[in-house]
Amino acid sequence: MKVLVVNPGSSTIKLSLWNGNKRTVTSTVPFHDRPDILEKAISTSFSGISDSFPGAIGVRVVHGGPAFGNPVLAGEGILENLEALRPLSPLHTDGAIRTIKALKQTFPGCPIVLSFDTAFHRTLPAISSRYPVPEAWVRDHGVRRYGFHGLSYDYLSHRLKELFKPEKIERTVALHLGNGASACAIHSGISVDTTMGLTPMEGLMMGTRSGSIDPGIPFYLGTKGLSSGEIEQDLNHRSGLLGVSGLDSDLIILEKAFHSGHSGAGLALSMFARKAAQSVSQMATSMGGLSCLVFSGGIGENSSLMREWICRDLGFLGIFLDSVKNGESLETSPDRVLSHAGSRVCVVVISAQEDWTISRDTHLVLGHSF
Numbered sequence: 001m002k003v004l005v006v007n008p009g010s011s012t013i014k015l016s017l018w019n020g021n022k023r024t025v026t027s028t029v030p031f032h033d034r035p036d037i038l039e040k041a042i043s044t045s046f047s048g049i050s051d052s053f054p055g056a057i058g059v060r061v062v063h064g065g066p067a068f069g070n071p072v073l074a075g076e077g078i079l080e081n082l083e084a085l086r087p088l089s090p091l092h093t094d095g096a097i098r099t100i101k102a103l104k105q106t107f108p109g110c111p112i113v114l115s116f117d118t119a120f121h122r123t124l125p126a127i128s129s130r131y132p133v134p135e136a137w138v139r140d141h142g143v144r145r146y147g148f149h150g151l152s153y154d155y156l157s158h159r160l161k162e163l164f165k166p167e168k169i170e171r172t173v174a175l176h177l178g179n180g181a182s183a184c185a186i187h188s189g190i191s192v193d194t195t196m197g198l199t200p201m202e203g204l205m206m207g208t209r210s211g212s213i214d215p216g217i218p219f220y221l222g223t224k225g226l227s228s229g230e231i232e233q234d235l236n237h238r239s240g241l242l243g244v245s246g247l248d249s250d251l252i253i254l255e256k257a258f259h260s261g262h263s264g265a266g267l268a269l270s271m272f273a274r275k276a277a278q279s280v281s282q283m284a285t286s287m288g289g290l291s292c293l294v295f296s297g298g299i300g301e302n303s304s305l306m307r308e309w310i311c312r313d314l315g316f317l318g319i320f321l322d323s324v325k326n327g328e329s330l331e332t333s334p335d336r337v338l339s340h341a342g343s344r345v346c347v348v349v350i351s352a353q354e355d356w357t358i359s360r361d362t363h364l365v366l367g368h369s370f
């Protein structure tokens with residue numbers, strides 16, 4: 001079965017075409033300041049990808065809320081259900097809703113399967129998913145940790161099992177570092193803790209998102225006259241690497257600026273690395289140890305500088321990078337070991353393939369083998 005996979009993220013829309021479990025074409029379209037780009041990308045997605053109609057379409061939806069765990073066929077009422085989840089992930093849900101509408105128009109009658117970023121974290125124990133807040137927040141408003149980037153963690157867990165013996169990957173910390181960034185504690189293939197929370201704003205510093213900050217800051221800013229909408233926009237769109245550097249959210253641009261002596265870029269990169277490194281020991285603590293550290297996502301896969309900076313203070317956990325292996329380019333060997341022979345923890349790069357998980361889900365929901 002031919003499956004078109006659509007992944008609308010916070011800054012890009014990624015399209016790929018699958019024939020069974022083989023990916024045939026991929027394209028990435030950045031949003032930039034083009035509000036119509038998503039619909040354009042979908043309506044033109046097949047010129048250049050294929051001239052035939054897909055048998056099915058798989059779409060990434062970031063927030064499944066309390067109702068959605070396993071992948072589902074998008075039926076009647078699905079858009080209303082997703083609309084209700086919009087406040088939990090304003091940055092992503094809008095893109096998912098627009099994507100589904102555009103797909104229904106471009107490919108009428110074609111089955112659409114939705115895969116949720118939150119699904120992989122349904123295994124979180126209460127010690128990880130519960131916030132230390134009043135019981136009424138949980139009971140009346142469903143406040144809890146959901147966790148995101150689950151489609152990426154699902155794929156990389158599968159890939160680790162292909163590459164390594166079970167004991168080598170028993171206690172894995174995975175870092176998905178892209179425009180959104182998070183860490184996950186994966187114990188024997190199961191998510192037991194993660195840094196993103198009720199929304200994809202918590203945890204690591206990101207491209208334009210702050211990640212975790214003092215919960216008192218928004219209230220203080222409220223007393224200074226900022227509205228909750230303005231604060232939300234600032235924390236989602238004008239913070240993180242962009243906010244600290246005062247330059248850009250893109251790591252390629254920031255690395256270049258740092259090498260030319262831009263101090264804002266240097267501080268932003270150092271803070272990003274520090275917070276990611278802290279999350280490694282935080283996640284390891286949730287598993288009582290660490291046997292494998294995985295780098296994934298655009299930054300994790302491509303930035304040897306960021307991997308070096310993240311690992312340089314983690315020797316106390318038994319993490320030692322081999323600088324030659326760390327410097328090798330991705331083209332030569334996409335998924336590979338980067339640790340030194342003397343490193344107790346196996347450090348690896350796995351290229352992020354959220355589309356593999358979505359394609360698998362689409363096949364399984366529609367009764368096809370994958």
Ligand SMILES: Nc1ncnc2c1ncn2[C@@H]1O[C@H](COP(=O)(O)OP(=O)(O)O)[C@@H](O)[C@H]1O
Nearest residue numbers: 009012178179180250251252297298299302303
């Ligand atoms: N060669 C590279 N060196 C450093 N950073 C890179 C490189 N290639 C991509 N990146 C960074 O990866 C980030 C995008 O990651 P990606 O996972 O593609 O994002 P998204 O979350 O939108 O899917 C950007 O900050 C980009 O600059």
Ligand SMILES: CC(=O)OP(=O)(O)O
Nearest residue numbers: 009010148179180200
């Ligand atoms: C959940 C999330 O942050 O996704 P992305 O990295 O695609 O923005």
Ligand SMILES: [Mg+2]
Nearest residue numbers: 009178179180
């Ligand atoms: Mg991403």
